[in-house]
Amino acid sequence: MNAFEYARPATVAEAVGLLSKQEGETAPLAGGTDLLSLMKDFLVEPKRVVSLMGIEPLAEIAVGASELRIGATVTLDALLQAGFLNQWGAKWPALWHAAAGIKSPQLRAMGTVGGELLQRPRCWYFRRGHGLLAQDAKGESLVPRGDHRYHAIFGNAGPAKFVHPSSLAPALIALGAEAELVSPRGVRTVKVEELYRAPQAAGERETTLAADELLTAVVLKKVAPKSATYEVRPRQGLDWPLVAASVALELDGGKVKAARVALGHVAPTPWPVDAAALVGKPLDEAAIGAFAVAALQGATPLAKNAYKVELAQVAIRRAFAAALKGI
């Protein structure tokens, strides 16, 4: 890790003032569970690190009758704890499942909602210094000819082959959540899915945030008791899901009124799936099965990760089953 300047502002305004417009010059620090590893491995080398942990309002969580507002530095533990105390978990089970799936007490104690959403990809080529696009000296990707068992099966036609690692993002997308962003230019609100993009060239990031922009909160505006996240995770303890699916449903007399589905660990971004085909139809096993197959129709697996196509279908089916059953 290089030497760096450390700042711990007390307000969001101060914080964004301390961030550079220049990508990579500065870095916001939340729980640090990802940032510090990145710095130790010299994958990011910020000259200034701006801690967000002194900004009290960012650590607040507000649970209303039908609204949930989660500050960016709310820890995963605090989120889960509030889920018990205020039972938001029953109103937004998909988010609850996703948070509970991060099975390390240490990560939950330190990791924050904002950091979780903006953590960097775990692609082993990226983490070993080959860049986000995992290119060799000639600019060709190492991934298709390499070991890509965990890599993308969607959105991988471009140079980015990694998968986005966030567990919370697919859930928040299925739940229709919005993200609040603050920069020196002001506040803006975007859909959670709009936080992400697949980089097209070396040096580009996987998020749409400006370098001097902070995520301050995520907001859920409508309860979704019939929602669920299902992760295919080989080990019982801390382990990355191989794929994950989040669904949120509104039913009307046994028929689907609205449905939102998003997948995790299948593409360089959390991957929303169009579920319009389900609307107006009854949701039986056959319909869910057919939807799961259709959802994976456009997948473009690499030579050694076609199994993820199958796993994603299973995850979708099981997420639907869990959502229908309720928490």
Add this chain to the structure above:
Amino acid sequence: MVDLAWPDPNDCSILGKRTPRIDGPDKTTGRAKYTYDINRPRMLWAKFATCPYGRAKVATLDTSAAEAMPGVVAVEVIAPVGTECKVHFQEVACVAAESEEVAREAARRIKVTWEVLEPCVSDDDVEMAGNKAKKGKEQLTDGFDAALAGAAVVSETEVGCSILTHCCLESHGSMVEVAEQDGKTAVTAWSSTQAVSGVGGEFASAIGVEGSQVHVICQHMGGGFGSKFGADLWGALAARLAKKTGRPVKVMLERDMEIALAGSRPSAFATMRVGVKDDGEIVAWESAAWGSGGNTGGMGAPGLPYVFGNIPHKKTQTTPIFTNSGNARAWRAPNHPQMCLLTMAALSDAAAELGMDELEFFRKNLGLTARADVYREELAIAAERIGWAKKWIPRGEQKGVVRRGLGLAMHTWGGGPHTSNVQCTLHPDGAVEIRCGTQDLGVGARTAIAVVAAETFGLPLEKITVLIGDNRYPQSDGSGGSTTIGAISTATRDACVKAVNQMLAAVAPELNAPAEQLVAKEGMVRAAGSTAGGLPFADACRRIGAQPIVTMGTTQRGNGMSSSQVGGVQMAEVEVDCETGIIRVVKMVAVQDVGRIIDLLTTESQVRGALIMGVCAALYEERVMDPTTGALLNPDLEFYKLAGIADVGELDVHMMQTDEHLKRGVIGIGEPPAISPMAAISNAVANAIGARVKRCPMTPDRVLAALKA
């Protein structure tokens, strides 16, 4: 007088019972100091610049920026220009600096340019390995073809397992201090080693001093598994840099180098055919095996078929592959787990092909093993404990998403004692000190010595001081091959029996009894069989005069003291989610023959640890290499996956302890229980899903592929 022979188990107060490790509290409170924890005044940290490719030649090397960095004290080049590095993370240069951070940063400032060469990392593809695969000669017994042709059923199996690494929680390394004392160079080496008595010479020769000048210390170590017998380049460097700088130098590997270089278990794959008669009798075995232990090829003894070595007709062939990956080192029962997997899978498939209960099939063929009676007994006990008769469903008969399966495997090992020397000091106040230059790899060697001494002197455990992990204590061989317990227990017994008998002789006149009739038990010295009279132990010891009694003991072989050769049986029950390919181990049963047990608790813990390692190998653990760059992709504990506690299921351990077993004496079992788990789990999965998963670890992609095949 006390006999050398192990006492009757019914007379034992502590020997063979469950005794927690005496250093447990030290370890849990952090009082125990591992090599990694040793920090000395003015100590320097050393870090490495390494090769980022699987194979590349050093084209240019410039250390000036590192040397110029404030805080850097010494830089040593290991791979000068022109050197061909043959493995990712191979050491190019080493920096010693005032702090760990500066050393790391300076190592990064060493500028190397590379002539990149084509690596070979494909250990599972003989074709792709090309001339790196050295096809061995076919071994053929007479009548093989006829035997195979005459078989009622010929089953075919392909199975194998990836390269694993030792992945010691405490990485490899040493902390070395070189001082001038009384006109002589004195070297102190704190080293994480499996060979305290033997490793000193390597430090000595690294800096040209005599072996007598090196003091080796290893009080606690965080695992070795067969990979920590030598000082290695890392220890030698610590010594050289310490001498050069006149300051203590710590060289401990970081996790990535540990996983890349500090030992691996060779991969092994095979296609096999087994010919059986209608009634299940095995008549012929054919195997073509391949695999790699890195630059040294791999695929050593014990060979195929494993345990069932007496199959009458055999045809075998082996192809070691030389790959650009870290070299193999002895890994807890070298090559046995791999050969066990290959053999037990092929036999299980033969049973399934024949439509025979797997347990019945193995039982039927026990005559082809070296220890049929022991295995028969163990199979019966294991079957009972896992509920085989009730739970067995023939392969391929299960439907549904989640399926359960049973599997079994058998193993064999030596475990005879190495040479240990033990010194016992019995002080006039009754204090007992045992000195032995052995080491405790974390498994309980220190505790075992204390248990034997306590039993022999009739004292509680806390009255015994055990001093080990220091080469100034009497020589004891390195801990490998499950040889330690048989040696240190019998040598301790020998030394303590001599000491107690000298004491009994000294106190006999006062007790008005012949020394022959006296014993030391329950803290008292009195006539054997009596419960009254006598002297408290400490009072009795005062009669020996002002000087302590000092005795030496050594390894006792045979005569019921120690022995070798064990067999074990393990069974696994698994649950497989056939949609996700995720396997969960429900229960493992390990039945192990072990001779006489010194400490039942640490022995059982050994077996549990072995089962857990087996679950890791069966389900999660493997080294992943990039074919293009030859780089290791998972040199970290995030993607080099090990089981967590929730992944291991119920572990049921049964030690064979009938009189028949006890009278053999002590036998080591550090290794044997680590052999069968992967094979038993593979067989259980095959039973559950009706198909053989071809590779361990049996990850979801491989399970799903097997289900489709």
